[in-house]
Amino acid sequence: MPASPRVPVALLALGLVVFSRDADALSKKDQAAVEALNQRMQAAESRYRRGVVMIGNADPAGRxxxxxxxxxxxxxxxxCAKQKGCSPTTLLAAYKRLLKQNADAASGEELPEDEAAADAAALAADVPEAARAAALLDADGRRFVEMVKxxxxxxxxxxxxxxxxxxxxxxxxxxYQYMRQLMWPQFQRAGLPEALLFGILAKESNGRVxxxxxxxxxxxxxxxYATGKRFGLGDDGTGFDTRYxxxxxxxxxxxxxxxxxxxxxxxIELSLAAYNGGEGRALRVYNGSGGRDFWDESVYTQFPAETRDYVPMVIAAAWLFLHPKEYGLRFxxxxxxxxxxxxxxxxxxYELTICMGNGDTxxxxxxxxxNLNPRYQADAWLPAGTVLNATAKMVGLYGRWCEKGPRADxxxxxxxxxxxxxxxxxxxVTPVAPDAGIAAAPPADADTAGEAAAAAVPRPARPASYTVQRGETLPAxxxxxxxxxxxxxxxxxLKAPRFAIRAGQKLKLEGCEG
Known part of the structure; x- marks a missing residue:
């Protein structure tokens, strides 16, 4: 069965390119270029429609x-972003506005109104690549570029x-893409560029929660810990550290x-220096320099080597996030x-990872x-009925491979x-003396006797406690x-999410089957 075209079909909205209404102020050459872009987008839309029909007819060339x-x-x-009179920012706004209207209708599926709205909102949270180019060329992206060197x-x-x-x-x-719908809105509400969020995430943790x-x-x-506590992070009362x-x-x-x-x-550079090297140091250096920027030698040399490396690396990751094509980068x-x-x-x-397989990854x-379920360790035993944060793709793979069947088992x-x-x-086992020579053959019934002896050993009762061995984790x-x-x-x-234990520690095995 061909893959569903749900996400791409929503992009039909992109065929409606919105150009600057101030056409009278454009030269004839610019007007002609704008019109050519309009025709190019319409041709791409027509090609897209043909592809959707091919997919519906199970034609493998449709994708x-x-x-x-x-x-x-x-x-x-x-x-369009480089052409006078053409507005990619307006185009993106049109795309977002029309996405909700067209996402489910274009897919040919009947959904209840509230379910359709939720599905469209999910699609909007994960802006497809074709619209993302416009998103990163809007005022937010340009503002970040203007704020850094x-x-x-x-x-x-x-x-x-x-x-x-x-x-x-x-x-x-x-x-980051899996966590984007959780993280980006927080920066957006604060008026901060998304590229800055990505740059910090890439340098700090590579996106590992x-x-x-x-x-x-x-x-x-x-x-x-102390900085997080100042900004509302820490133990939430259940033993979970919300820094994760x-x-x-x-x-x-x-x-x-x-x-x-x-x-x-x-x-941004000095703020990043504070993020890495300490806000007190950054403020003292800034005030002591009379307000000079991070790249001034009198400021730059007062930060440790780690911070001098950190600041440009964050900006570099953010820059690539904004301009991947210029560097031959395909995310x-x-x-x-x-x-x-x-x-x-x-x-x-762990079990879900195995039974789901790779999917398209x-x-x-x-x-x-x-990352989506930071409260749980990978090998933590989760009872039936537990609800995990996941994606639509994962839910489909779970239903197909993990609920029952040979792969699930x-x-x-x-x-x-x-x-x-x-x-x-x-x-x-009876030790043999080094000079005993070749041992005599065992009695014919030795194996049987050994098995009987082993069978005679009673199975130990379920222990009330367990001594932690070197390298073991609580979930294991x-x-x-x-x-x-x-x-x-x-x-x-023991407190989540680390459940720290040490070798030699005795644990009570309450509620365990043994």
Whole structure:
């Protein structure tokens, strides 16, 4: 069955290019160029419609036709941004306005009104690539470019992101797309550029929500405990540290940066220096220099080497986020439409990762599931009925592969396997003296006797406690004894999300099957 064209069909709205109404002020040459772009967009729309029909007729060439049409639309919008009299910002507004109206009608599916609105809102949260080009050329993107300096230090950062750090940049972008609907609105409400959010995320954690530094910084945006507490982050009363929550962390980061921008003459570079090197130091350096900017030698040299590297690397990642095509950079396309995933059987994120498979991704869904559900460790045992944050794609894969069937059973077997059971006990062994020569053959019934001896050993009763071994985690112990991880943590006074335990520690096995 061909893939559903739901998301691309919503892009039919893009065929309605809105050009500047001030046409009378344009030269004939500019008017002709605007008209040519209009015709080009209309041709791309027609090509897109043909592709949708082909997909509906199960023609395998339809998807390629649709993708080519979307590329035409994106190229047209990029050209529109450079053409006097053509407004990509207005185009994007038209796209967003029409997306809600056309998303479900164009797909040919009948949905209740409230469900259709929710689906369209989800699509709008994950702006498709063809519209994203226009989004990043609007006033928000231009404002960021005007606020920073594109100098040799930033260029060196771009070089690093495009060479040895390219995999980290790609991972950061993919991780961000899954969390975008949680994080971007917090910066948007604060009037901060999205590119700045991405740059900080890429440099701080590569978009890994559970990242923790040796210095104690935690979460996707790496808040220190004391700083996070000032901006509303920390233990939420359940033992969970909200520094690991992408929405809460983005909200706190936006508030923090606006506070710094207010103190430091709206300088993004100095605000980033404060984010990395300490706000007290940044303010002292700024005031002591008489208000000079970060790149002034008298200011720059007063920050540690880590901060001098950090600032241009964040700006470089943000710059690539805004201008990927100029550098031959093609970010991965991510279907991140949010959807709840209700477990029909006990499971863990490890188990879901195995049974879902790769889908349309390179690395599968473990990182996305962990980022969207920061309260749970990957091997935490989750009871049936647990609702996880996921995407529509993940929900579909779960229903197909994880609820029942051979792959679901195989995934469960793999995550509950106990390596210690690979050791076979056959009874006591009699040591042989080094000079005893070749041992005599054992009695014919020795194996039978050994099995009988092993069978005679009574199965130990379920233990009331367990001593932690080196390298073990609480979720792994919970799976070994078929416990609920949360219940085991509460019984032993352990706090989420890390559930820190140490070798030699005794744990009460309350509510476990043994």
């Amino acid at each position: 390629a036709e649709v993708d080519a049409a979307l590329q035409d639309m994106e190229d047209t919008m990029a050209a 594109y100098n040799p230090a930033v260029q060196a950062g771009i070089r690093r992101w495009l060479t040895d750090m390219r995999p980290a940049l790609m991972d950061s972008y993919e991780n 559970h990242s923790t530094s040796r210095a104690g910084a935690a979460g996707p945006l790496q808040f220190m 929550d992408p929405r809460r962390a983005a909200e706190a980061a936006a508030e923090y940066l606006n506070e710094r921008l207010g103190q430091l003459n709206r300088s 991965p396309k991510v279907d991140a439409r949010p959807a709840p995933l209700r477990l029909s059987r006990p499971s863990s994120i 390179r690395d599968g869904y473990m990182r996305a599931l962990r 195989l995934a469960h077997t793999l995550v509950t396997s106990d390596p210690t059971r690979a050791i076979v006990r056959t009874g006591p 112990i919970a799976q070994k004894f078929q416990c609920d991880t949360g219940g085991l943590a509460r019984a032993n006074g």
